[in-house]
Amino acid sequence: MTSSILAANNAPLLDVRDLHVDFVNGRTVTNAVRGVSFQLGREKLAIVGESGSGKSTVGRALMRLHPAKARITAERMHFDDIDLRNVSEAQMRTVRGKRISMIMQDPKYSLNPVVCVGDQIAEAWLTHHPGRKAEAKAKVLEMLDVVRIRQPERVYSLYPHEISGGQGQRIMIAMMLITDPELVIADEPTSALDVSVRLQVLGLLDDLVASRGLGLIFISHD
Numbered sequence: 415m416t417s418s419i420l421a422a423n424n425a426p427l428l429d430v431r432d433l434h435v436d437f438v439n440g441r442t443v444t445n446a447v448r449g450v451s452f453q454l455g456r457e458k459l460a461i462v463g464e465s466g467s468g469k470s471t472v473g474r475a476l477m478r479l480h481p482a483k484a485r486i487t488a489e490r491m492h493f494d495d496i497d498l499r500n501v502s503e504a505q506m507r508t509v510r511g512k513r514i515s516m517i518m519q520d521p522k523y524s525l526n527p528v529v530c531v532g533d534q535i536a537e538a539w540l541t542h543h544p545g546r547k548a549e550a551k552a553k554v555l556e557m558l559d560v561v562r563i564r565q566p567e568r569v570y571s572l573y574p575h576e577i578s579g580g581q582g583q584r585i586m587i588a589m590m591l592i593t594d595p596e597l598v599i600a601d602e603p604t605s606a607l608d609v610s611v612r613l614q615v616l617g618l619l620d621d622l623v624a625s626r627g628l629g630l631i632f633i634s635h636d
């Protein structure tokens with residue numbers, strides 16, 4: 415992927431300059447990302463490119479979720495005042511899921527099939543607010559309402575196989591937003607959905623970015 419991305423107009427939350435990601439496999443090196451630069455404030459940024467062009471690799475590099483064989487270099491790679499190039503895993507655990515969240519493509523593979531969806535959203539919050547179980551459920555119900563799930567009390571106790579794809583993606587969005595992140599990376603969040611549901615979820619994300627003052631990186635192949 416080469417850089418083709420727009421710039422911020424307020425204090426940058428993310429500042430990435432000349433990001434390269436190579437996958438090293440024995441003597442074979444794949445240059446998955448070649449010199450991507452962008453700045454992002456509390457605004458939307460789209461990364462668009464064909465399949466295999468390195469979009470997810472950029473997202474994972476920002477979350478420090480890349481495989482060990484990935485080699486990452488950048489002239490600058492800052493989230494707020496954190497240098498993502500040499501952040502410790504301990505510090506990254508306070509950032510990942512809390513200050514930066516990533517919404518993946520298909521909720522089917524991201525939700526645990528044997529835990530009701532409400533408890534899974536609660537878990538995301540409890541990870542960063544340990545021991546506050548009593549508050550967690552109220553937070554989840556509030557969040558289900560934010561992502562426009564009707565009958566939140568009922569949906570809370572449903573299992574992943576009992577909900578539709580659109581509901582599943584709303585659940586994922588609720589899970590990603592419940593920690594009040596500053597930046598959300600949405601990696602093709604609607605490509606597993608029907609067209610009509612896709613538009614609803616896109617509208618929802620758009621509203622949430624505006625109303626909560628989030629930065630959003632939206633990844634899409636179309």
Ligand SMILES: Nc1ncnc2c1ncn2[C@@H]1O[C@H](COP(=O)(O)OP(=O)(O)O)[C@@H](O)[C@H]1O
Pocket residue numbers: 437444446463464465466467468469470471472481
């Ligand atoms: N874990 C990995 N090991 C080796 N190569 C990878 C790995 N992940 C991605 N790649 C390669 O990096 C390139 C970009 O992949 P990816 O970021 O998933 O593209 P996109 O999200 O744009 O479809 C592809 O050529 C892919 O094969």
Ligand SMILES: [Mg+2]
Pocket residue numbers: 469470471601
């Ligand atoms: Mg991808």
